[in-house]
Amino acid sequence: VRGGESMSGCSNTETVARVAAMMREKDTRLVTIVAADDGEGTAELIYIMDRRGELIKLRVRCRWDEELESLSPEYKGAENMEREMMDLLGLSFQGVQGGLFLGPGGQPPLRTQGE
Numbered sequence: 001v002r003g004g005e006s007m008s009g010c011s012n013t014e015t016v017a018r019v020a021a022m023m024r025e026k027d028t029r030l031v032t033i034v035a036a037d038d039g040e041g042t043a044e045l046i047y048i049m050d051r052r053g054e055l056i057k058l059r060v061r062c063r064w065d066e067e068l069e070s071l072s073p074e075y076k077g078a079e080n081m082e083r084e085m086m087d088l089l090g091l092s093f094q095g096v097q098g099g100l101f102l103g104p105g106g107q108p109p110l111r112t113q114g115e
Contacts (some may be wrong), residue, residue: 002021008108012045012068020074030071031043033081035089043089047071067092 009010022028028051035045045068049056054065062068072079085091086098 012060012062015047015058016069016071018058019049019101022049023075030075030078035085035091037089064090067094070094072096072098080095
C-alpha cells in the first residue's frame with residue numbers, strides 16, 4: 001500500500017467534514033480511527049481512509065474537555081470506534097453514548113492520570 005496524503009493542524013469539525021466528503025467519493029472508505037493521549041494535556045486522533053489502495057491519514061488534536069463532532073451520522077461503523085475512544089480515553093463525541101467497554105464513572109485506562 002502506498003503512503004497517502006496527510007493533513008494535520010485542523011479542527012475536529014474540519015477533519016470530520018473532510019472525511020465525510022472523501023467517503024462520498026467513489027472507492028473511498030474509512031479504515032479506522034486511532035486516538036492516543038499525547039501526554040501534553042491533549043489527545044491526537046488519526047482518521048485513516050483507503051482510496052483505491054492509497055492510505056490517507058487525517059490528524060487532529062483536541063482538548064480533553066472538547067466535545068468532538070461524530071462521524072457516525074455519515075458512517076455508522078464509526079460509532080463503535082468513537083465509543084471505544086470514549087471509554088478508553090475519556091473523549092466525548094456529539095450524540096454518541098459511551099459504555100461499550102466500561103461502566104460510568106471509571107478512569108479511562110489509556111489516558112494519562114491526573115488530566
